[in-house]
Amino acid sequence: MPDSYYPEIRRLDLFASMEDARFRELMRGSYVQNFPPRIELITEGDPSDFMHIVLEGSVELFSSWNGRETSMATLTPVATFILAATIRDAPYLMSARTLDKCRVALVPSQDVRAVFDQDGEFARAIVAELALCYRSVVKNAKDLKLRTSLERLANYLLRQRARAGSDRFELPIEKRRLASRLGMTPENLSRAFKGLRPYGVRVDGNRIELSDPADLAGFAKPNPLIDDPLS
Amino acid sequence: MPDSYYPEIRRLDLFASMEDARFRELMRGSYVQNFPPRIELITEGDPSDFMHIVLEGSVELFSSWNGRETSMATLTPVATFILAATIRDAPYLMSARTLDKCRVALVPSQDVRAVFDQDGEFARAIVAELALCYRSVVKNAKDLKLRTSLERLANYLLRQRARAGSDRFELPIEKRRLASRLGMTPENLSRAFKGLRPYGVRVDGNRIELSDPADLAGFAKPNPLIDDPLS
DNA sequence: GGTATGCCTTGATAAATATCAAAAGATTCA
DNA sequence: TGAATCTTTTGATATTTATCAAGGCATACC
Numbered sequence: 001m002p003d004s005y006y007p008e009i010r011r012l013d014l015f016a017s018m019e020d021a022r023f024r025e026l027m028r029g030s031y032v033q034n035f036p037p038r039i040e041l042i043t044e045g046d047p048s049d050f051m052h053i054v055l056e057g058s059v060e061l062f063s064s065w066n067g068r069e070t071s072m073a074t075l076t077p078v079a080t081f082i083l084a085a086t087i088r089d090a091p092y093l094m095s096a097r098t099l100d101k102c103r104v105a106l107v108p109s110q111d112v113r114a115v116f117d118q119d120g121e122f123a124r125a126i127v128a129e130l131a132l133c134y135r136s137v138v139k140n141a142k143d144l145k146l147r148t149s150l151e152r153l154a155n156y157l158l159r160q161r162a163r164a165g166s167d168r169f170e171l172p173i174e175k176r177r178l179a180s181r182l183g184m185t186p187e188n189l190s191r192a193f194k195g196l197r198p199y200g201v202r203v204d205g206n207r208i209e210l211s212d213p214a215d216l217a218g219f220a221k222p223n224p225l226i227d228d229p230l231s
Numbered sequence: 232m233p234d235s236y237y238p239e240i241r242r243l244d245l246f247a248s249m250e251d252a253r254f255r256e257l258m259r260g261s262y263v264q265n266f267p268p269r270i271e272l273i274t275e276g277d278p279s280d281f282m283h284i285v286l287e288g289s290v291e292l293f294s295s296w297n298g299r300e301t302s303m304a305t306l307t308p309v310a311t312f313i314l315a316a317t318i319r320d321a322p323y324l325m326s327a328r329t330l331d332k333c334r335v336a337l338v339p340s341q342d343v344r345a346v347f348d349q350d351g352e353f354a355r356a357i358v359a360e361l362a363l364c365y366r367s368v369v370k371n372a373k374d375l376k377l378r379t380s381l382e383r384l385a386n387y388l389l390r391q392r393a394r395a396g397s398d399r400f401e402l403p404i405e406k407r408r409l410a411s412r413l414g415m416t417p418e419n420l421s422r423a424f425k426g427l428r429p430y431g432v433r434v435d436g437n438r439i440e441l442s443d444p445a446d447l448a449g450f451a452k453p454n455p456l457i458d459d460p461l462s
Numbered sequence: 463g464g465t466a467t468g469c470c471t472t473g474a475t476a477a478a479t480a481t482c483a484a485a486a487g488a489t490t491c492a
Numbered sequence: 493t494g495a496a497t498c499t500t501t502t503g504a505t506a507t508t509t510a511t512c513a514a515g516g517c518a519t520a521c522c
Contacts, residue, residue: 044456045455045456063373063376063377063456064377065373065377065378065452065454065457066377066378066452068377069377070373070376070377072369072372072373083362084361084362084365084366084369085362085366087358087359087362088359088362088363088366090366090462091456091462093366093369093370093373093456094369116355116358117351117355120348120351120354123351123354123355123358124347124348124354126358127318127347127354127357127358127361128318128319130315130358130361130362130365131314131315131316131318131319131361132319133365134315134361134364134365134368135315135316135319135321135324137365137368137369137372138303138315138324138325138368139324140372141303141368141371141372141375142294142296142301142303142324144372144375144376144414145294145301145375145414146294146295146296146297146299146300146301147296147297148478148479149478149479150478174499174500175499175500176499176500183375183376184479184480185479185480185481186499186500186501187479187480187481187482187500187501187502188478188479188480189500190500190501190502191479191501191502194501205487205488205500221296221297223296224276225275225276225294225322225324226296231321231322379508379509380508380509381508405469405470406469406470407469407470415509415510416509416510416511417469417470417471418470418471418472418509418510418511418512419508419509419510420470421470421471421472422471422472422509425471436470436518
């Protein structure tokens with residue numbers, strides 16, 4: 001891997017505080033690849049030979065069963081994925097595909113496990129990252145089980161508002177993927193947007209405007225234990 | 232904590248390979264408590280002062296939002312819970328209550344974090360445990376998003392069959408809790424059991440008999456990436 | 463034993479969500 | 493530019509799931 005990528009990868013919490021020698025060792029065995037849109041990077045069930053890092057573009061994690069498919073998450077730079085499978089040396093539970101042109105770093109799983117054994121700082125960082133991922137999936141499960149689809153959408157919009165820091169923002173993903181992420185069909189997402197109109201949700205293509213966020217929050221009842229990505 | 236508990240706690244993967252001195256250190260600061268049934272051990276949102284270990288009885292993890300409640304998991308000895316919150320020093324995402332009389336060990340979170348920093352073996356074990364937990368929640372999310380409630384029940388029954396190693400077994404939890412765990416109402420669970428009768432599912436109170444597991448599997452289409460607790 | 467309580471089941475109904483079909487908008491690409 | 497393709501929306505309908513109400517069954521407790 002070219003040294004030029006080191007700084008941005010270093011910024012990840014996962015690598016921020018590890019010894020420089022170990023970091024270089026890890027990167028030496030890794031490589032960076034460019035992918036066109038809509039390429040399946042990994043397939044669920046395959047052995048986890050590499051930990052992946054999205055450097056550019058966006059990557060969708062999805063899962064399939066019995067001819068059905070659901071979107072689990074969309075990752076944007078700089079983020080790692082498939083860490084748990086790497087750690088456990090277990091098969092991938094989710095597939096991943098590029099949504100646009102992507103640059104992805106591939107770190108051999110056995111190197112990750114080897115450095116983990118030698119570098120306490122790295123081990124701590126991995127634990128922190130895993131615990132964060134775990135908590136984020138638990139929040140997602142709570143969202144799915146405790147809320148209707150309308151409530152999930154309302155809370156999603158409030159989270160995007162917080163992320164953008166503005167009452168106007170663009171949806172970062174296609175609506176049909178958003179529908180799948182929220183556990184609904186594209187048709188119902190369309191109707192759900194209409195259903196939120198009384199709470200001041202204006203939709204124009206990708207552009208969203210929340211004209212009365214307080215009113216929307218009154219309906220959505222956001223909760224940090226479900227909606228706050230950090231807590 | 233009395234030394235007599237050490238062996239059974241030691242058997243947990245989490246503690247199996249850590250240095251004996253560290254283990255004793257960790258246990259010294261911990262204590263064991265008995266609880267009557269239906270006691271709320273922890274409440275979601277509270278700071279995570281202790282990692283918990285069920286030694287006897289069963290404990291339900293559940294979550295609430297907006298007056299609704301859902302069962303997330305039921306734990307039986309010997310199992311830890313609330314590890315991720317302990318590690319991140321973050322609030323509990325789930326509440327826990329005893330279902331019957333329980334014996335629970337409480338390990339101060341700061342001790343867990345301190346020993347984690349000093350004992351590489353323990354750190355490795357924590358990572359393995361967290362990765363396992365993470366993967367189990369991902370499987371649960373896939374189950375919820377990709378399957379209907381009838382399919383979820385069918386696969387649950389096949390998992391219980393594998394666990395029991397027999398076509399006849401008893402449901403380990405109350406039906407209303409099972410309903411909640413599977414993301415449905417008690418009424419619908421009752422109807423779902425009826426709906427599986429054509430596939431050889433016989434129900435008598437808690438006792439289940441699968442008279443044609445192959446036929447049931449043909450309907451349920453179990454998949455290791457959702458249903459295998461280890462893979 | 464009998465009452466009380468809680469769990470489970472059943473039936474009727476309502477609400478939520480999915481499916482199907484078609485049209486309207488975007489976007490891609492030759 | 494225009495054809496082709498894909499996404500989004502809309503309406504009609506079907507399916508799934510939840511809610512409400514009532515009754516049956518068990519268990520716990522006086």
